[in-house]
Amino acid sequence: MTPRPVLSVDFGTTKTYFSKCPAEDPSPVSVDFGDGRDGLLTAILYRDGKDPLIGQTALDEFGEATTGERAGLRLVTNFKPEIALSGEARTAATDYLAAVLAEAGRQRLDVDPSVRQVLFGVPSEADDGYRAALKRVAEAAGYGTPEFVDEPKGALLYHLKQREISVDQALGGVLVVDFGGGTCDFALLEGGRVTHSWGDMLLGGRLFDDLFHQWLLDQNPGLEEDLKARGASYFVGTYLCREAKEFFSRSQARDRTTAVSKVFPRYGRFTDLTWEEFVERGTHYSPSRLIRQAFGAGAGNTLSDGERDLFLWFRKSLTEGLRSKGIANERITIVILSGGSSLWPFVPDILKEELPHLEDQAILRSDRPYAVISMGISVLPALKRKFARVRDALREELPVFIDEEIRPLLESRCALVEDRIVAWSRATIFQQGVGPVLERFRAKGGSLSSLRKELKKQVTLREADLRKTIGDALPLLLSGLRGEARELLAEWFSAHGIALPKRDFPLSADPAQRSDTILSTRAIGVEGMFDALQTVLGGLLTAVTAVLSGGAGTALIASGPVGFVLGGVLGASIAYLLARYGKEKARTFVEDLNLPPAVAGLLIDEGRIAALQEELSTNLRAHLEERLAPTRSQLEGHIQNLVLDEMNALNEINSF
Amino acid sequence: MADRYTPFGLVEPGDRVTVEREPVLRDETVVSKGLVRRVRS
Incomplete structure (x- = not known):
């Protein structure tokens, strides 16, 4: 069946609002009956021998009438709440709604209910008796068989359509305050359904x-x-x-x-x-x-x-x-103000005082709060169809979004963190610690075993600083990631005409603050980083020892007169040890040898130091990449879940 | 007159009215409509 455009009626005790909305496009308009204001007063003035008057004209005509004129007039107001109980109220409601259609016809307003899906707002506390009475009234007045929508839901739908609240917020605790000309109604919606409602029939x-x-x-x-x-x-x-x-x-x-x-x-x-x-x-x-x-x-x-x-x-x-x-304040996450009286500045003031946990932006009011309920009701069918389309589109586009938008983002954020840590390691561990030790060894000589100890000490000394550097760098990943990922998601969602979910990624870099920490210095593996550093430094010393133990004679002899003497002595000694005690003893001997500066400088030359620095950086980066890989995929999973939750929420809205 | 004045209450053709507020015009275009009330005997 082809969807029909919608005519919605917010049939109020004091004022009634009419809105129209196309079938497929959630763009509602409030019907203006010629006085430039939204809605019509819910009043009917019966006149002897003449058609009844409705709306403000009815009230004004009665108010202005002389005592003599009033004899032929009968004003009926406040009939809406009574339609289930009083035949007179039902008649007044039927005549009123029929007169509205007649007036629309006279003004050539296109509101024909016969070609439209007609939705009537009903108070949340309305029982079956009220609904049955309203159905009879609407049918008798020429509106066909109407469908009903809870009035407060209209206010919620309006702001959802305006993207002032996200789908997940709409499913939270939403307090709708409808403060109109004659009454003040409150309703709490949870999961998009009215769970509690109350009000005052005189305050307006x-x-x-x-x-x-x-x-x-x-x-x-x-x-x-x-x-x-x-x-x-x-x-x-x-x-x-x-x-x-x-x-x-x-x-x-x-x-x-x-x-x-x-x-x-x-x-x-x-x-x-x-x-x-x-x-x-x-x-x-x-x-x-x-x-x-x-x-x-x-x-x-x-x-x-x-x-x-x-x-x-x-x-x-x-x-x-x-x-x-029994509603605890914390159950309320959003307040929507509707009705003309909500424009009084004391209304948000009192709400903020009584619900101090709410931020200013959690209290919403449209520029025209009078008609938000009828406009929101009219938008429901088109919004449901739109959300169904959006849900399908999100499902289809999700893998591409992750692949083309989120993955490169995660890679660049991780690279940023890696760069930070590697740069710090080069500047601090190498240039302030390892480098000077090697230079001192070159200048003053010494044993390889003491060099090994000193290098290890230099790295260990900076363990606390390294942990701090990692601790400082990790939030960079999350904070930047949060902002940029939310921006990408917002852009993607906005292209589909929906607001970004309010909830954040449940991620933290600080284990002390949250239970859902996925990043910590442990996750990145500080111990592993030390291993990576020690491996590179150990590799240097092993290589140097090997030079001494193996080709040292040749190398040193080739290096000049001093090397010639040393090379000769060393070569003979090491050859003896190897033959007499084996390889291990020979290695220990070599490492304990107190090498003169000339030999130390030859063994650890500047080229070897530069190469060592590069090797340290490469090894650290490889280690960090490996350690951050699971975090990256976890973050991908979180974003994926966020989108899946949104799809579920869109499904929920479709059950409105 | 209907394009320049809004009636307060019911005003039918032939009724005598009081102008309660003049319309606001700019270059003969109505910026804000005036207001009329029926004179009652």
Whole structure:
């Protein structure tokens, strides 16, 4: 069956949002019904002999109506939570949703449900009764048979689609805070599923509209009576005060030290509104008669009078929910803010105070938090198809990625570490230790056995320094590797339109810090390095001894008058020892001989010293390469696992 | 008028309105719509 484009509906208690998304491309758009704002108020105004009005127009028409006009009007709001329980609420919901389609038709908006897959958001706590009622309502209103998606999941999907969170983060503990005009809902998602949800049916942005209305009246004595006389109370109290509130909220989000003023020609003015006074008023807020009447117009909830602290109300809604559900703070790794009221700067402030383990970037909010749930819901089918394609592509490209990108990277990082260690060994062990000892031997002479001891001592003396050098060089491999590998992975994932997993490679060079250490001085084999050094130095001495024991006579005689005498004596002595006591005795004799400087200089000449230095470097490098080979393949394995985990996570998303 | 003003509440053809806010224009292009309200008797 050919996938159809999607129409999604976030059917809210206060406001309802509609979004559309193409079948294959996760690019949702929020439907604008002509007022430049996302969504429509969930309100319907029945009028005698006329078609009902919906949305903000319904509320405004009722609010502006004279007492005489109101006789022919009936405003119904807050019907959405009641649809499973009340026939009147079901009728209002059906009429409202049908009127939305009619309005879309009048405005020539392309939202035809008959050619679309229709998805409705449902509150996470919605039971079967609610779902059945919503299905009946949607069908009767002309939306066909809808499918349901948990509302908080919409917010998660939106930010996933925006690549603001990675797939693995989406499967962690995500707290969605939906703070809208009329209600404040919380939901914890784990593994992409809602595990807990709670909320407050009264706490919403309209209380802040009311706060600003009271603030205006306080600053403009006599205005209330004046507005009443001119029939402008509703207009000023809702529309203008909401505008002022949003203006104030935006300016305070930028700078809370700025005072804000706003003039309403003919309707008074706000003068020098400060954050401090806003906090003071919010802390001691009492709902006005106007707002209590507005709450009374809907079914169910009523707002009692009396003072309350709006900030504490929000804080307690959060913390008491967490406590009563037994949710430890650490289970939450990401917070997503949705709903227009989440734009208030105090919202992230309180979240940071109550969830101090979260970094700033773990609290997400889109520029338009109003419509994220409906947009996220609409994107689900296209996102699932996209993730299935990405998963297949990652699987196919993984071997090539490892071979062409990761392997060369690992080789170059290992070479860097090898270079560091070899350069240090040359500069310290050879040039400061072995080299001067050999030069001294050349200048002053001595026995080969004492030279052997001295060389060994010079190497051993630097053991601690060598360990430290290796300890310092190894993190270079991991830190550089982490950064560069993540960059390559990010580029690869980005080419497929997904964000890089947040989790890091579980690797460490410090065994004291982590249990999953794969690199340590032990891994690189310090002891082995000493063996490699000693082997080369031992090889030098063996070669020199062999020269003395074997061809020494010839070599020394050929070297000149001194060598002629020495060569003669040595040759005769060694020949005697070999015949009388055997090879081993002869070797010991040679090594213990106290050689004069002239002979020492001839035996260990500058060419031999230079060759020794090169041989030491080559041997060390070979040893390091051999020791780092398993580490390299382990790192390859880690990166491979990271990609395999991501593929599994993409599978998980597909089960949403 | 609809291209220059947003109605507050319901405004139908023939209704008398008050201009609550003038539109903002630049070179005859609407930058920000004005606002009208129906005059009620």
